[in-house]
Amino acid sequence: MKISHASFTDFGSYGSNGFKVDKILPIRYCSPFMNILAVDTSCDESSVAIISVDEWKLKSDVVRSHIGKMTEYGGVVPEIASREHLKGLPSAISEALTQANLTLKEIDWFVVTSHPGLIGALLVGVGFTKALAFSENKQFSTVNHIEAHLFSPLLCTLEGKTPPPFPWVALVVSGGHTELFHVKGIHDFQWLGGTLDDAAGEAFDKVGKILDMPYPAGPIIDKLVREKATETDRTAYAFPRAKIAPTSFSFSGLKTAVNNQAMKNRPMTEAKKLSLLASCQEAILDPLVDKVRLAQKDFPGAAIVVTGGVACNSRLREKLPEAYFPKPSHCTDNAAMVALLGGLLYKEGKLIHASWDESASPSWNPDVTP
Numbered sequence: 001m002k003i004s005h006a007s008f009t010d011f012g013s014y015g016s017n018g019f020k021v022d023k024i025l026p027i028r029y030c031s032p033f034m035n036i037l038a039v040d041t042s043c044d045e046s047s048v049a050i051i052s053v054d055e056w057k058l059k060s061d062v063v064r065s066h067i068g069k070m071t072e073y074g075g076v077v078p079e080i081a082s083r084e085h086l087k088g089l090p091s092a093i094s095e096a097l098t099q100a101n102l103t104l105k106e107i108d109w110f111v112v113t114s115h116p117g118l119i120g121a122l123l124v125g126v127g128f129t130k131a132l133a134f135s136e137n138k139q140f141s142t143v144n145h146i147e148a149h150l151f152s153p154l155l156c157t158l159e160g161k162t163p164p165p166f167p168w169v170a171l172v173v174s175g176g177h178t179e180l181f182h183v184k185g186i187h188d189f190q191w192l193g194g195t196l197d198d199a200a201g202e203a204f205d206k207v208g209k210i211l212d213m214p215y216p217a218g219p220i221i222d223k224l225v226r227e228k229a230t231e232t233d234r235t236a237y238a239f240p241r242a243k244i245a246p247t248s249f250s251f252s253g254l255k256t257a258v259n260n261q262a263m264k265n266r267p268m269t270e271a272k273k274l275s276l277l278a279s280c281q282e283a284i285l286d287p288l289v290d291k292v293r294l295a296q297k298d299f300p301g302a303a304i305v306v307t308g309g310v311a312c313n314s315r316l317r318e319k320l321p322e323a324y325f326p327k328p329s330h331c332t333d334n335a336a337m338v339a340l341l342g343g344l345l346y347k348e349g350k351l352i353h354a355s356w357d358e359s360a361s362p363s364w365n366p367d368v369t370p
């Protein structure tokens with residue numbers, strides 16, 4: 001079905017930057033199809049994806065990870081992440097266009113993550129995407145990174161697969177976030193609670209650092225425990241589970257407890273380290289599992305959905321067999337989920353053209369979604 005693009009003329013407010021609206025509207029599209037190019041630079045991946053809304057197909061999905069660079073420093077260095085995006089984003093965009101067999105002129109709408117994330121990294125993505133949209137005289141919108149993660153389970157619809165039906169109780173769990181939501185539909189969700197201190201993925205990384213493991217420690221711990229740990233290892237240390245509100249999470253006490261045990265157990269043998277890691281992983285995952293199931297009781301019939309980088313963890317998937325998880329490459333940061341959110345909002349008539357003076361923000365107020 002061909003969409004009458006020229007009918008979309010309500011693009012919201014433009015900024016007070018001197019650009020005249022009548023020089024930009026009405027926008028005439030070059031492509032017979034509706035193509036959205038999306039960019040995500042919220043942390044240490046320069047990601048670009050293109051979807052065809054008419055075909056409802058992911059045309060390209062490029063993720064340039066800068067994690068190797070960060071391993072040298074034992075974590076993400078925001079300044080270096082920004083510089084890596086500046087270097088990597090142009091070629092990632094070229095690669096995405098090549099994969100999709102499209103030219104820049106055939107992109108109808110440019111969508112970028114503007115918040116939350118590392119401010120320098122976000123600014124590179126927003127500035128670059130806005131410049132492309134402006135130079136091509138095309139639409140430009142910004143989206144929330146957490147909302148993109150939240151609806152990433154719907155990426156399976158681009159492959160013709162059936163997604164979990166709404167409503168959902170959804171957990172977005174990564175190195176930067178541990179957030180619990182009730183999701184009623186597209187762009188229709190309520191934040192139920194989140195972490196009071198460290199994110200779950202951050203807890204994995206901090207424990208890894210205590211035990212002299214490279215960054216990012218989460219996937220290494222998962223693999224080591226899956227391949228070598230026994231049930232006895234998983235219960236060897238009684239690490240604390242914070243007794244707080246049912247929709248809140250806290251992992252900073254766990255980090256201290258692991259540090260204390262590591263000090264007591266010096267010199268650390270491989271067997272002791274394995275027990276510490278296996279027990280610690282259970283202490284990080286148990287509250288996630290327990291609290292998402294508890295929240296589900298308040299919304300009978302809701303499906304459990306888990307997204308974000310920690311959703312790749314094999315033990316978490318084992319402990320929550322009833323939950324829906326996106327495929328691992330779409331759990332970690334990617335622009336496909338941003339393109340998808342753009343497409344979903346467009347179909348709902350809710351993809352709003354951002355002001356040309358729109359900027360990025362490191363934070364997000366979950367009480368004022370999105």
Ligand SMILES: [Fe+2]
Pocket residue numbers: 145149174308309332333
């Ligand atoms: Fe993320």
